[in-house]
Structure formats: structure tokens, C-alpha cells
Amino acid sequence: MHSEDWVSHFPGLHSLPDDILSALIASSRVVQLPAGTRIFGPGHAPDAFILMLRGTVRVQQVSDTGREIVLYRVSAGDSCALTTACLMGYDDYQAEALAETDVAAVAIPRATFDDIIARSPEFRRFVFTAFSRRVTDLFRVIEEVAFARIDVRLAQRLLERANTAGHIELTHQQLAAELGTAREVISRQLNEFQRRGWITTARGVIDITQPEALRQLATAP
Amino acid sequence: MHSEDWVSHFPGLHSLPDDILSALIASSRVVQLPAGTRIFGPGHAPDAFILMLRGTVRVQQVSDTGREIVLYRVSAGDSCALTTACLMGYDDYQAEALAETDVAAVAIPRATFDDIIARSPEFRRFVFTAFSRRVTDLFRVIEEVAFARIDVRLAQRLLERANTAGHIELTHQQLAAELGTAREVISRQLNEFQRRGWITTARGVIDITQPEALRQLATAP
DNA sequence: CAAACCCTGTGACTTGGTCACATACGGTCC
DNA sequence: GGACCGTATGTGACCAAGTCACAGGGTTTG
Numbered sequence A, B: 001m002h003s004e005d006w007v008s009h010f011p012g013l014h015s016l017p018d019d020i021l022s023a024l025i026a027s028s029r030v031v032q033l034p035a036g037t038r039i040f041g042p043g044h045a046p047d048a049f050i051l052m053l054r055g056t057v058r059v060q061q062v063s064d065t066g067r068e069i070v071l072y073r074v075s076a077g078d079s080c081a082l083t084t085a086c087l088m089g090y091d092d093y094q095a096e097a098l099a100e101t102d103v104a105a106v107a108i109p110r111a112t113f114d115d116i117i118a119r120s121p122e123f124r125r126f127v128f129t130a131f132s133r134r135v136t137d138l139f140r141v142i143e144e145v146a147f148a149r150i151d152v153r154l155a156q157r158l159l160e161r162a163n164t165a166g167h168i169e170l171t172h173q174q175l176a177a178e179l180g181t182a183r184e185v186i187s188r189q190l191n192e193f194q195r196r197g198w199i200t201t202a203r204g205v206i207d208i209t210q211p212e213a214l215r216q217l218a219t220a221p
Numbered sequence C: 001c002a003a004a005c006c007c008t009g010t011g012a013c014t015t016g017g018t019c020a021c022a023t024a025c026g027g028t029c030c
Numbered sequence D: 001g002g003a004c005c006g007t008a009t010g011t012g013a014c015c016a017a018g019t020c021a022c023a024g025g026g027t028t029t030g
Helices: A005-009 A018-027 A081-088 A110-119 A121-147 A150-161 A172-179 A183-195 A211-218 B005-009 B018-027 B081-088 B110-119 B121-147 B150-161 B172-179 B183-195 B211-218
Strands: A029-033 A038-040 A048-054 A056-062 A068-075 A095-099 A103-109 A199-202 A205-208 B029-033 B038-040 B048-054 B056-062 B068-075 B095-099 B103-109 B199-202 B205-208
Touching: A005 A018, A005 A048, A018 A103, A018 A110, A048 A068, A048 A110, A056 B121, A068 A121, A068 A172, A068 B121, A081 A121, A103 A110, A110 A121, A110 B110, A110 B121, A121 B056, A121 B068, A121 B110, A121 B121, A150 A172, A150 A183, A150 A205, A150 A211, A172 A183, A183 A199, B005 B018, B005 B048, B018 B103, B018 B110, B048 B068, B048 B110, B068 B121, B068 B172, B081 B121, B103 B110, B110 B121, B150 B172, B150 B183, B150 B205, B150 B211, B172 B183, B183 B199
Parallel strands: none
Antiparallel strands: A029 A103, A038 A095, A048 A103, A056 A068, A056 A095, A199 A205, B029 B103, B038 B095, B048 B103, B056 B068, B056 B095, B199 B205
């Protein structure tokens, strides 16, 4: 990809004046990261504002007992704004970010970021919008963990992570880490779904046979 | 309070150039809100950046089943940055903010906020720092709700909310709302603490008699 | 004082998380 | 093909936490 091309991935940036766009393009660089790369984690923070071009990054938290929970995902067209905020500001991250796939991203150095924030209301709007989307995500996670039933959350997550054919390649352990619960809990719930004929399972694989039933559970009051 | 005085409450603003400070002071106004005021909530957002002078504001989430959880508190010297981000950007708030005490705050209109963000790197730093502190708070809430035992969380909260004499004026219901759990759960845990001689309780009142024991539980691995 | 309202206590039950194993499946290496 | 090994899944017992229903006991208010 030529460095000039990536702007087209970000509708929020289209309205930037030409001079700012060129400054952005000139001082940023496109980075490639292989799947599995740890992008940041407790004690290690990036020094640039990140715009995702290809791939997805998973941001998660790990407890001292080894349990995990996925906070949100950053995918193509998103910015990883929270990362930047946290690194600009306060203390260490408790969360970590992992490249789930091969990733291509634009890295905007802090100085450039600060300069463009100062010069462009459109860029500020872009950044704050990205912020607030993430914060909304976090609010949703809190609400679900605190108040929602595990079967409902699992149904939601299965629908989210399935491809158009209703096919999912995740182990029970991975699903447990998505929701911040234990593997056995997922196994039991999946057995129940299977008993009802909503899904079929095999080692590392789940297929949704009755998406409507799952959807109804997922949106249940 | 004279409008020029409030700047002294915010160390992060001391380094602002004089012209920016005067712009800030000129276009902002000090607002007073009585205890119990709902500052924002789902479907209602403020239109200004808020700096707290006196009092505390509680930001919480309410589930459809009526259970509540406190996300964080904003007190004197803090800015309510998340509010602003969410209102600048994305969709509706799921959370609501309530004045816990009488509150005095500086309201900076959106236009002024945007202008000063553009002009002052110091102000940007101030804002992003406030952001990241809140995000860190949210990460901590998620970690606790997802992974921490309720007795540990209750011990922490009792220590947090007690005055220097170890005195707390909260009902079991209010403590349940702090932690996002049910009233009965709090009642049972408090009975257990009392049975161990760590606290004494009366209607609407808790007194900590062995803070060390609570502290040990609160920091338990 | 009585009624209404809030705060607290309690038992029975359901859901979810933990622990300790038992199996079963998918590879690789002779 | 068969032995072996690491990972994935199944299961039962148990504990922790949330739900439901209801009973008293204070406090406040008319």
C-alpha cells in the first residue's frame, strides 16, 4: 500500500484540509504486525496514535488467577484512541492488546498527533468520536458483566463471532476468555444449546443451526 | 466565589498562558447545583465541559432489573471528561450522573472548550490526563466485577467510604448499589464481618472496629 | 396512634464459578 | 498402523453469589 492511499479508509478524515492531510501523510508511517503480536500491555505502552488499516486487535484484561475478559476489538477503520489517552495521561495499563490477525496500521507520532489536534477541528472530532465509542463499549461490558445472565451473553457472543454461514472456530476456553468466565460454564451452556438443537459442536468448532433461537435469547428482556 | 478564583483549584491549569486563562475565565461560568440533581442521564447530555470545584458527583449505571453499580466519582479538582467525550462523539449515555452533595462547578461551553483545546498544549494534556484517569477507573471496575470476590470488594468499599473515625452512613441497599450486587448479599456479608468483630452495625450506620482486618481482606491475593 | 414506608433478617432455591478428574480427539513419531 | 502426547471436552461435587418470598422492627407522617 502506498502511504497516500490509506486515508481513504477513514471517512472521518476526508474533510481534513489538504495541508493537514499532507502533514499527516508525511510524518506517519504504515506498520505491519504479524498475528499474535502484543501491541501493548502492563508496563509497555506505544508511543503513537494508531489507525487500523487491516486486521483486528483484541484488547483484554487478565486477572491474577489467570481468567481473561475481552474488553473490545479494534478493527479496520477504527483508531485505538484509548491507548493513546492512557499513555498520554495517567499510569500504567492494566489491559493488553493483541493482534488477532496480521495487522496493518498507521502510526502517527505523538508530536504529529498533538500538532494536528491543535490545527484541525475535524481531526479533534474524529479523535473524540473514537474515544466515546470505546467508552461506550466499556460501559456495555460493565453492564453485561454486572447484570446479564451468562447464557444471554454467550448467545450474543456466538452470533457476533460466527461467519455468515453460522460457523465459529473457537474452543470453549477461548469463549470463556471472551466473556470473563470459566471454561466449564461455557461447556455446560453449549451442551444445553446443543440439547435444544440450536447448535452443533465438534472439537474447536461450533455451528449455529438455529440462529433465530439464539437471537431471541440474546435480546431477551 | 469570584470567577477569577477557581483556577487555583486546578494545578493542571496553572501553566496555561495568561491570554488563554483569561479566555477561559471570561467565557465560563460557575454553576451551583443542589444535592440530588441529575446532571446527565440516558437521553440527556450536558453541553459543556465541567470542572468540579466543590462537592462530589456519582456516575452510575442502572440495569433494567433495577440493580445499580457505581462507576466512579468526580470530586473537587477533577474534570468530568468522559461526559464531554461521549457527548462530543457518539451515541447516548447509558450511565447517569447524580450530585451526591451540593455541587459547585465551572461549566466551559463547547465552543470555548474546542477553542482552548486548539490553542493550548497544556490544556490538551490536562484533558487527556483526566480522560485516562477515568478510563483506568473503568478498567478497574471491570476487573473487580468480573474477577473479585464480593467480600473483598465490600471490605474495600467500606474502607473507602468510612470517615477517619471508621464511621459510615450507608444502608445495605446503598452499599449493594455501589458494588452492583443485591441487598441480601451485603446484609449477609456484613453479618459475617460483625460476627468476626470487625464492625458494628445499626440502622443505616456501620462502624469499623478492626480496620486492619478489613484491610487485610481487601488486599488479599 | 395508626398507617405507610423503609431497613434489616432469613430460608429455600437457582445460577454461576471452582476443583478434581476422567475421556476423547488430533496430531506426530516410529 | 499403533503408541504417545498435548489439548479439548465432559462430569460430579461443592462453594459462592444472586433471586424470591416474606417476616419483623424502626421511623415518619397524617
